[in-house]
Amino acid sequence: MMPSEEVGIGQFITILKIRKKFFIIPALSVLVVAILVAGLLPSIYESSSTILIEEQQIPQDFVRSTVTGFADQRIQSLTQQILSRVKLWEIINQFNLYSDLRDRLTREEITEKMRDGIKLNTISAEIADKTGGRRPTQTTAVTIAFSIAYRGKNPDMVQRVAGTLASLYLEQNLKTREAQAQSTTQFLEAELKQLQERIKGLGEKITAFKGQHEGLLPEQQEFNRQQAARLEMDIKQLDATMRSAEDRRIYIEGQLATVKPDTPLIGATGERVMAPADRLKTLEVAMADLQSKFSEDHPEVRKAHREIAELQKMVGQTGGSAAIRRQKLTQLKAELAAKQGKYSDQHPEVKQLKNEIARLEQAPKTASPPRPVAEPENPAYISLTTQIKGAEADIASLRTQQAGLKDKLQMYRQRL
Structure with a gap:
């Protein structure tokens, strides 16, 4: 088996020696063409600016920002506004771009050529997603920045155009955010006014309801029970005081029955x-x-x-x-x-x-x-009569107080 392998390798080397012109000539041709192309084609420069998408300062629990959830859509919206024909033509006139092509190409073709020279790339990163009930360990791709690049023959002009494009993105984004903030503020103010009016109306209704159902509300039941218990005790005390006054009046009337109203006066002569x-x-x-x-x-x-x-x-x-x-x-x-x-x-x-x-x-x-x-002339009779009148006045006053307390007690019992 070894001799056959050595023969195979030798044959391969022999073939290369015999047909070396077929390998060297194409390789040299490709190299020469590449050198000619590199030397004859004009130099192309590219300048890019990277714009970082900052995280919102307000917690997401209060306001869910569109920067995090809709960054790509927001970038596309800004791109459509900035790379419009009107904006691009303003930049072309500002920096006098494509001056050699204005005689041969139309305005639309020139703006389209500039649009082809602009390159937009988004930069994403994997971050932990803590929203939506997901576990903090799970990651998701989020756009954190994007780069805007411009290619051209003049390096200084390319850099200036790229900076201008980046500035336009920032300015347009600021204007858009300000407009959104203003509209959001107006919306929130209108909503706040409606809520305040609604709260005021509800407060007036609650006040009127409490006034119409004073003492009947659930939170007043304990107070009603306490008041009813206190009134019952007061009525019992008045009953005891009234019985004492009645006994005193009866006792004085018994004494008055034994005293005559007129006591004859006897002179010095006995008459x-x-x-x-x-x-x-x-x-x-x-x-x-x-x-x-x-x-x-x-x-x-x-x-x-x-x-x-x-x-x-x-x-x-x-x-x-x-x-x-x-x-x-x-x-x-x-x-x-x-x-x-x-x-x-x-x-x-x-x-x-x-x-x-x-x-x-x-x-x-x-x-x-x-x-x-x-x-009547008898002092004892007059004194007892006065005491009876005082006792009757006390009894009448106690009865009036008792009637008032009973009315209040009935009112609190009806509320329970």
Whole structure:
């Protein structure tokens, strides 16, 4: 087997020696062509700028940014705006690009040639994805940057055009973000206003509902129970106080039953001394008897008048009894009729009787009200009566308080 292998290798070497021109000539031809192409073709320069996509400062829990989720779409949108024919033609005129082709190519063809010289590449990285309920250890590809490159013959011009393109991306992105921020702000302000109005309306409804159902709300049930329990205790205390006041009144009434209202006063001679009111009654009766017997000028009548006047001042009365005045008026009218039968109207006695009758007829208009019933004179009786009135007033006040507490208790029980 070894001799055959050596023969095979030798034959191969022999073939190379015999046909070496078939291998060397094509290789040299390719090399010469490559050198000619490299020397004859113009130099092409490329300048690129890399733009980093920064992470948003606001946490994603509050605002989900479009930079992270839609970076590619955002870059494509900016590219369509910047690489439009209008923008590219402005750049061409700004840097006087393709001046040698303007006579041979149309405007559209020149802008298309420049678009072909612009190259856009996105740069992605694998990062941990903590959103969407995924595990932090899982990674996902996210666009973190992109590069914009421009190729041309003039290196200085290529660099300037590439910088201009990068600046346009940044400026256009800033304008777009500002417009989005403004529209978002307006939207949020409108939403905030609507929410504030809605919250205000709900607050007014809640306030009105609480006012209409005061004391009936669930959070007020414990308060209602406490108030009902307190009112029940207050009513029990009032019941005990009222029973005590009733017992006290009954006890005083029992004592009052054993005491007489009038206690006779005994003078130094052992005779009973009449009270001013009783003395006035006696003198008024005696006065009527004296006036039926004597004239007004009689000493006894005048004395009786003086005593009656003094007693009237003592008991608070300014005029005589109505019955006595009527009796005296009837008597004087009878005397006047008798005198008029004997004398003329100009007679002194007739004039005197007329004046006296006129005075008595006018007396009721200025007279004071009838004298009240004589008050009790016994101090013990008066004291017990006062105590009974005080006890009755206390009982009435306690009953009023009890009625008010019962009304409140009924209200709180209805709320439970």
